[in-house]
Amino acid sequence: MASYKGGAITAEEVLRESQRLPPTLRARFEQGTGREEFIRAMVDKRLLALEAERQGFTQDPEIRRQVRELEERLTIQALLAREEKSAGAPTDEEARVHYQAHIERFAQPERLRIARILVEVPPGSPHTAWTQAQQRAEALRRRVVTGEPVAKVAESGDGPERSRGGELGLLARGEFGSAALEKAALALTRPGEATPVIEQPAGAVVLVLLERLAPRVPPFEEVREAVLGQMAPMLQRRAFEQVLARLRKEASIELSSAGAPAGASADVDTVAQH
Template sequence: MARFRGGTITREEMQREALRLPPTLREQFESTVGQREFLLSMVDKRLMVEEARRRGIAQRPEIARQVRELEERLIVQALLAEEERAAGRASEAELRAWYDSHKADFAQPERVRLGRVLAAVPAGGTAAERTRARARAEEFARRLRTEPLAKVQALGDGPERAKNGELGLFARGELKDRRLEDAAFALLKPGQISPVVETAEGYAVLQLIERKEARTPSFEEVRSDVEGRLGPVRQRKVFDALRSQLRSAADVQVEVSARP
């Protein structure tokens, strides 16, 4: 793909180097012009390496130390990867045992999916403005008893208007306003409407879209999550076992003198 005095760059080398680039940057080098620029950048790097070697920079103690440290890291990573492959994947019994001992981590609290129609009050609003906002909210509540949320929310002021009135799914403690939370969790059946609630933003009416009771998902539901969480635990076990084996075989002894 490229030649220069003292070396060449093959297609395989170019492709390997390109794979190291982020996908968005890699796209820039797909055209003929882009490939030419990429190959020139690779040639430039080779030329600079050769120039550094000619000047003896590669033999400097600090460079040699960094090369040695990088080599050690790569070798250790390869060793641990080999040990992990030899250990194999977690068995079904191991996955289930880990799930059973960590069930509390998967527990889902009671949650409610809410719709809201808000009659906002400007910051520092007057008593008259608050009265008008409350009257609007009372009208929203009345209309919600006979009309769909998607229609009534168009008259409100909150950001939920962009989502057909849906405010979101919340567990206790996730709604910023305690008054809104109390009103939300008092709703028991989908479609039920709350009384008008005074909030920091103004006056709101809530509608319960869905209620999700507290539950713990079964192992089958979260199996892939369990496998993902157990992975680092097993990696640590592999590391600890290998370290213990090597220390024992090497008869390691460490002596630390107390400072005078």
Template sequence: MAAGAEGTPTSAPEPLYATVNGKPITQKEFYGAYNGYLRQKFYHGQIPDDQLAPAKKEVSDRLVDRVLLLDEAKRRGLAADEPRIAQTIAEYEARYATSAAWQKSREAMLPGLKQQLTEQDLLRQMEAIGHTIAEPGDEAVREFYKTRIELFTQPEKLRLHTILLKVDPSAPKTVRDAARAEAARIVTNLRADGGKFEELARLHSHDRSAEQGGDMGYLHRGMIPEPVQAQLDQRPLGAVGDAIDVLEGVAIFRLDERVPPQVMAYQDVATRARELLKRDLSNQAWQSFLSGLRKTAVIKLVEQVPPAPAAATK
């Protein structure tokens, strides 16, 4: 603690993470944002070591961009949408009307809440400005369709029949082994007389396709588990594959038809192509807008920042 001019203790300044055009970003702000980012993106557990640096850079960039955007909003003379802010505060008031804690701290919290909502509204306006693009012409849309044809290509489709012997994931190994042995016997019978597949599917399968004789209809590549897809890739039409473990148990598949990838006609996807192009152009405009703000900014990162608190990587 330091003492003020009249002997009143004053708080030590917050350690800095960076300054942007002279405005401070404290280490507390950085690690608060960093922890929130980790909780959102890596909620399942520990962040991989090779993603620590990219995560910190993304959070750092966001904080820097926030300062730059608010500066630009001020330079442009933008005003926050006061009715929108008042409505949001009214909603807070209604939600916490019976909260003793809210009533006690309301007067102290309202100024900070209003400031936060004001900044959020200005950032919303700046994002709308930064994403603004001209409507692309028909030729540009058609060129996008040609150069990104993979976006307008229906993937390969496979028509399959299956027999599923259901095994609960928590079942002991002996239960799965028994299902594997039963599936092997069914495969032997099917290969001896392929005409029995539909009959055996109705008799043994626990898949919802059992009533249709195991007919699963058409499935796109990517909808099929990788081990199953790998097996099917090696099988000719009409062949019955070996029994294979799947999430639901043990399954047998027969490949009935293979429909190759099909490019959709431009006239059938022109509207979608236009929307995808506009999305790409809008994102490019936004990145260019941010880059322009950074070019004229003075951004200083603190050379030595202590490691993140332990909670940040949990």
């Protein structure tokens, strides 16, 4: 992709370097002048590195120390990753045992599928604007109450949810963003039932109940992936402890009195894992 006195930039290197960029920034440098600019920046970086090496900075004791520490961290990570991989994934039986032991983590509270109809009021608007918004919201509410489909009524609202039929999705207690909205929503009992107009910072709001789901504990099969996700840190810890126990046994470790102060009670495994 580019050459310079002392080296070259390959397509593989450009690809690898570009993959480190955030997706939005990466698109800018994928083609045309942006790609050329990116490659020139890589060449500049190489020239600076070569000059630093020529001037002897690669032999600086502090830099060498930091390089050794980085290499140590990377190689330890690779070792532990291999140990975790060789240990294998937990069996279904192990996952089921974990699920039963922590079943409260997977319990789902009562949830409400809610639609919102919002009539926006810009910040700083006069009282008359609020009055008009409440009147408009009440008119939209009456359309719902008289049986007009919620999705059609929501199209006349102002919120971003209008493009998806007003739906906000499933919400549990504590997820409504407002005590007033939560109280009004929880009072709804029948699908299609609407709250009174509620004044909120964004404007006048009407909530409509689409569905009410009772609390439940999903079966293991439904949450299997979540169970495995919760087990991952435990399995990583187990692999870490096993390899460390083996290495300690083989190393014949001896601490001098200066290295083991009386009364020390640090969690050595926690420090080592960090």
